[in-house]
Structure formats: C-alpha cells, structure tokens
Amino acid sequence: MRTIAFYSLKGGVGKTAAAVNIAYLASQAGYSTLLWDLDPQGASSWYLAGAGEVKGHKLSHLLKGKTPIAEFIHESGYANLDFIPSHTSFRNLDVKLDQEDEGNLIKQWLAPLSEETSLVILDCPPSLSRLSEQVIKAADQVFVPVIPTWLSLNSWKQLQAFARDKKLKPSKLHPFYSMADRRKGLHRELINNQDEILPKGLKTIIPNASVVEKMGEEGIPVEILAPGSVAADAYRRLWKEIRRLL
Template identity: 65%
Template sequence: MRIIAFYSPKGGVGKTAAAVNTAYLASRDNLRTLLWDLDPQGASSFYLAGAEPVKGRKLSKLLEGKSPIARFIHEDVYPNLDFIPAHSSFRNFDIKLEQEHGGSALKDLLAPLSEDTSLVILDCPPTLSRLTEQVLDVADMVYVPVVPTWLSLNSWDQLKQFVKDKKLGVKKLRPFFSMVDRRKNLHRDVLARDAEKLGLPALAAVPYASAVERMGEEGQPLEVLAPGSLAAGEFRKLWSGIKTDLWSR
C-alpha cells in the first residue's frame, strides 16, 4: 500500500481538486484507492457528490478503538474508489490524535487498510500542526500545489524549511503549479523558471479554469465532467508523475 498526501499551508490553492482528480485517475487505472478528506471544510465531498455531499462521521469511536476504520469508509463512490468524508469534528483531530494514540496515531489508523487498498490519498487541512507532522511522516510522497506568485513561492520555501527542521524528509515534497493564469506576466515567468524557483521541476501546471470550479457544482471529477479540457490534461500529467514517483524508482 502506498500513501500520498496533498498539502499546502495556504488554503484556496486547488489542493482538494488535485486530490479528488488524482484519486479518480488512480481508481481508473485499476488501483484500489481510498481518499480520506482530513480537512473539516469537507470540500472533497462536494467534488464527488455535488449538491448532496457524502456525510462524514465523528472520529471519536475510531480514535478510542471502539469502531474499525472500515465503518467510516463509503465504498465504491466510483469503481475502485473508496472515500472517508470529513466531519466538523476533524478540526480537533490533531489534538485527539495525540491524546488517544501519540506520535504514530495516523500510521496505526491506516495499517488495517494495507491488505485491500493499493493507494491511500490524504487531503490535508491547510495548517501546520501535529496532524501535518504525522501526515508528512506517514506519507510516501507529499504533493504541494503552488500558485505561481511570490507569496505562494514563499510558502513553498517555508514548508521545505519546516520539513527540514522536523526531519520529516524534504525529498518527499513534490510541487506542482495550480491556478495558473498564463495571461499574467508573473505566472509565465515563474513557469518558465520552475526548477530555479522551486528547486526542482513542477509536475504539472493546472490552469485557473471554470471547468475546475464546476466540479463542486456538478459533483464530478474533471475526467468525467470535462475530459477534453486543458485542466483535465494537466491532472493526467500530474498523475503520471505520481506513478513515476511511487512505482518506477
């Protein structure tokens, strides 16, 4: 079982859209995939079910060991794609993890899935917390959306330093550009010098597009909603890079 995470210290940068589309593409490649929405805002539910989002459950019984993780899973939202939706109680998830399990809590919770699941995708909240540290520790790779602006580039540099300071493995971090607007000079300039600005090449450059915004309205991944769009093509490029990271090295 491989575990990846989509994380950014900044909100509103296309993290959840990337997580949902990657999960769908993985399941379409016949990988038994689980998407776990750890963000209490629960945006993944809207991208998968639109006006009738999948409802999550409180995690207290799971953390107390009174209920197995399987009971929190909505199976086959799409073929081969399982889903654990967020719940408002997730806002205290990091505190409860420490209280109930300690430093290896997330790893312990995911362990029972290893026999039946090929890929776990964690959609993380935009915070620097103990939960963030546990995600960075347990994940094989962490994919970080970066808007091609100076503020977002600065956040990327801060994240790398945080991971380095915590000794969580900087090499796990893989950036991709998100919400790209090629009409803007700054965006074009940053994209042209991605390796210089990021320290390594970006895996993809997902555009700021109405098709991505429609995912929440229609409740469908982009590969279903608008497979011919430029954004869908960039998500396929991102997934190709992820497969190389996980299985071709």
C-alpha cells in the same frame, strides 16, 4: 499500499481539486483507491458524494478505537474509488494528536486497510500543525500545489523549513504549479523560471480553468466533466508523474 498526500499550509491552492481528480484517475488505472478527507470543511467528501452532503463519523469513535476504520469508508459510485468523509469534529484532530503521544496515529489507523487498498490519498486542511507533521510522516510522497505568486512560493519555503526542523524527509515533498494563469505577468515570469524556482518540482502545471470550478457544482471529476479540456489533460499528466513516484 502506498500513501500520498496533497498538502500545503496555504489555503485555496488546489489541494482538494488535485486530490479528487488524481483519486479518480488512479481508480481508473486499476488502483484500489481510498481518499481520506481530513479537512473538516469536507470539500473532497462533497465531490465524491456527487455534490451532496455525506455524514461522516465522529473523530472520537476513531480515537477510542470503538469503530474499526473500515466502517468509516463510503463507496463513491466510481469503481475502485472509496472515501472516508470528513466530520466537523475533525477540526479537533490537531489537539487530539497533541494529547495522544502514541506515535503516528494516521499510520496506525490506515494499517488495517493495507490488504484491500493499493493507494491512499490524504486531502489535508491548510495548516502547519501536528496533523501536518503526522501526514508528512505517514505519506510516502507529498504533493504541494503552488500558485505562481510570491506568497504561495513563500508558503512552500516555510514548508521546507518545517520539514527540516521536524526531521521529515524533504525529498518526499514535491511542489507543482497550480491555478496558473499565463495572462498574468507574474505567473508567466515564475513559470518561465520554473527550473530555478522549483528545481525539483513536478513538471506538470495545472492551469486556472473554469472547468475545475465547475467540478464544485456538478460534483464530478474533470476527466468525466470535460475529458477534452486543457485541465483534464493537465491532471492526466500530473497523474503520470505521480504514478512514477509510487
């Protein structure tokens, strides 16, 4: 079982869109995939439930070990793709992780699933917290969407500093440009200088595309919604790069 995370301390950069599209492509490639929505906003749960509400379990059930993790899993309606929906109580996850000094709970919770799951994808809320620390530790690779703007690049630098400070392996952090709009001068400039700005980043650039926004209305991955679109092609290339790192 491999575990990857889509993470950034900055909000609204395309973490959930990437997590859902990559989860779908991985499942199509034959990986038995589990997407865990760790964000109390519940956006990836919404997508995988076909743009509908889905009732997750309370965090306390997991913490007390009352309910085995397998019971938290929902089927997505796509072959090979299951998910753990979020619950509003997940907003307390940070506080709980701080109180429980029992090592990496995320890793411990996932361990019983290793037989039947080949890929776990963690969709994380935007924060720099105890949860982020545990997610970065639990994940084999962490993918970080970066909008080509100074503010977003600054968040990427902060994340690298956080990883160094917490002695987390910086080499497992992989930035990639997200929501790129080449009509904007700054986006163009930062993309043209990608080799200096994100030297070890992934090469795929996810464009700003209305079809990705449309995913929200329809609750289906871009690969099904518009397989011939530039965005669908970009997510396929992103999956190819990610797959090589698994």
